[in-house]
Amino acid sequence: MNKTKKFFSVGPFTGPFRGWFVICLSLGALFMFPLISALLTSLKPSRMASQFPPDYIPKEVTLNNYERIFVPAKGGFLEYGAWHYTVNSLILAFGTVVGVSILATLAGYGFARFKFFGKSALFAFILLMFMIPFQALLVPLFRILANFGLTNSLLGVIFVYITYNLPLSVFIMRNSFAEIPSAFEEAAMIDGASVFRIFRTIMMPLALPGLISTALFAFFASWNEFFAATIFISTNGNYPLPVMLTLLQSSQRGEIDWGLMQAGVIYTILPCVLIFLVLQKYYIQGLIAGGLKG
Amino acid sequence: MSAIKSLTARSSYAGKKRFSLSGGFLFxxxxMIFVSMFFLWPLYSLIMMSFQDYPLLGDPTWIGLDNYKEAFTDDEFKGSFKITIIYTLIVTPLLFITGLGCALLIKGTSRISIFFRTIFFIPVVIGFGSAAFLWFWFINPDTGYLPQIMRDLGLGDMKESWTATMPLALIMVVLMVVWKFTAFQMIGFMTGLQAIPEEINESASLDGATGMKKLRFISLPLLRRTIGxxxxxxxSGSLLAFDQFYIITAGRPEGQTQxxxxxxxxxxxxxxxxxxxxALSVILAVLLMIISLIQIKLSRMDTHE
Known part of the structure; x- marks a missing residue:
């Protein structure tokens, strides 16, 4: 006790800094508490996770809940193991990230460096998408996807995700390209390089941080999206992970298997947390460059 | 073709706008194909559908404004409109306060500030759906940790489900959204605060302004655009709220959180x-557009000053 007190009263741990540190630490604990408590519950044996009153710290630690989402019991909530739903989520994420990266890079370059007929009208459409998000267009989107036989199809959902990630990503890419001094291209042009050569060898490497942000946002958006996936995907076998959680929420004989459900939640959010921790620099920069800077 | 080429060459060497007129369009x-197929076409289709009786199977019939007339007399829709507005009016100022508060705490660029920023931000990156499923458990009276903490603090036995009564059901959703979204607003405010030149703060300090005064008379006015x-x-996020209500309250009690x-x-x-x-979507879209247009108008006024 004395030692800690001493530690906190010497060096930088004095005065206003100590107060600030304590406040930040408590807030950090508040933000982390729901996540940590879900993690703890997912590690309890099924019976203990559903007992009243709950123990904060598991008396027994097991990975049984995770085993049961991967190898579900016959006749249980899950028709397939978590791996099946993970593959669906990965297909959605991969399709969206690749599609958005290509389309937004091209369009961002076009908007940043060229003057062409109808440019401002096309850019206005992109701005309009900021105002009217897909949630307001689900009804006709459902009908249009049905026209192409793309309801209950991952491809149909990928098309919707790509389109509605474009406004932010085109913005980010346009700003990334606009920040590159045009002297670079002019020099290359005089040396006789073609438009696509300049694009590939000069512009792309310089716009890479913006592209990483774009890809990150597309990944998070598709991995996390719930509303459109619930509506457009109708069979169990095509569910992505967030919709799989609906199955874990449904109760059997009025009892919800809470440990199983929280194992599903932790499994679904873990990739997001890890990717954010590794690439947060790009995430925050993209957030600032894309939207918050205006 | 060659005319375009010579035009290209000339304009590029003149150093003004580079490349051809058509090149930019190709990029x-x-x-634009995606935007037309999955935004503009649905937008047109949405408006058309809103004037029709459009069943899933069978032919649609044109019914003019009947859908809109129904919406304005539909008590259930009015109820959903009311709860959405109430939710928006609670969440928006609340996030403003928590977001700005956290931004003032971690606006520094020291490593320890960045560490705390990262911790605060983690709830933002997890999905809204997943966060709602987590919350559904977290506030469950039997096995959730939040009711257990309340019991341990001697605040009652917490036997009743927190989503069974109003306004408690709404408060639970708001709590989750504040937990999940505070740090997003924090980053926005932080960016704005860091952009304020240090000299302005220093000269205010020399004039004897203290923390609160500096915030009120210097930071907040300069942050107007960020705030907007x-x-x-x-x-707009609150007006579109779905996941959190669908999962946490499922509209309980009696459709009051629909x-x-x-x-x-x-x-x-x-x-x-x-x-x-x-028709309901059109009403929602109009509402969203009005709010965006107000913001654009206000930010334009700012730059004209």
Missing amino acids: VLPA LLMVLSI TIAFYLFRQAFLAFRLGYGA
Whole structure:
């Protein structure tokens, strides 16, 4: 006790800094508490996770809940193991990230460096998408996807995700390209390089941080999206992970298997947390460059 | 063809606008195909559908403004409109306070500030759906940790379900959204605060301004644009709220927490009244556009000053 007190009263741990540190630490604990408590519950044996009153710290630690989402019991909530739903989520994420990266890079370059007929009208459409998000267009989107036989199809959902990630990503890419001094291209042009050569060898490497942000946002958006996936995907076998959680929420004989459900939640959010921790620099920069800077 | 080529060459060497007139369009074209197919066409289709009785099977019939007339006399829709507005009016100022508060704490660039920023931000990156499923458990009276903490603090036995009564059900959703979204607003405010030149703060200090005064008379006015943008993001996000209500309260008690998006979803995709769903969507879209236009107008006024 004395030692800690001493530690906190010497060096930088004095005065206003100590107060600030304590406040930040408590807030950090508040933000982390729901996540940590879900993690703890997912590690309890099924019976203990559903007992009243709950123990904060598991008396027994097991990975049984995770085993049961991967190898579900016959006749249980899950028709397939978590791996099946993970593959669906990965297909959605991969399709969206690749599609958005290509389309937004091209369009961002076009908007940043060229003057062409109808440019401002096309850019206005992109701005309009900021105002009217897909949630307001689900009804006709459902009908249009049905026209192409793309309801209950991952491809149909990928098309919707790509389109509605474009406004932010085109913005980010346009700003990334606009920040590159045009002297670079002019020099290359005089040396006789073609438009696509300049694009590939000069512009792309310089716009890479913006592209990483774009890809990150597309990944998070598709991995996390719930509303459109619930509506457009109708069979169990095509569910992505967030919709799989609906199955874990449904109760059997009025009892919800809470440990199983929280194992599903932790499994679904873990990739997001890890990717954010590794690439947060790009995430925050993209957030600032894309939207918050205006 | 060669005319275009010579035009290209000339303009590039003149060093003004580079490349050809058509080149830029080709770069933008692929994105525009997607925008036309999955935004402009649905937008047109939405408006058309809203004037029709549009069943899932069988032919639609043109019914003029009937869907809109129904919406304005539909008590369930009015109820969903009311709860959505109430939710928006609670969440927006609340996030403003928590977001700004956290931003003032971690606006520094020291490693320890960045560490705390990262910790605060983690709830933002997890999905809204997943966060709602987590919360559904977290506030459950039998096994959830939050009611258990309340019991341990001697605040009652917490036997009643927290989603069974109003306004408690709404408060639980608001709590989750504040937990999940505070750090997003924090980053927005932080960016704005860091952009304020240090000299302004210093000269204010020399004139004897203290923390609160500096915030009120210097930071907040300079943050006007940031505030406007964050407000719009929060308002439009709240007006579109679906996941958190669908999962945490499922509309309980008695449909009192059924938001516009939730009711729209039920009408269009459970009752399969696509035309009526389209009319409700148009109302929602108009609402969202008005708010964005107000923000654009306000930020334009700012730059003219």
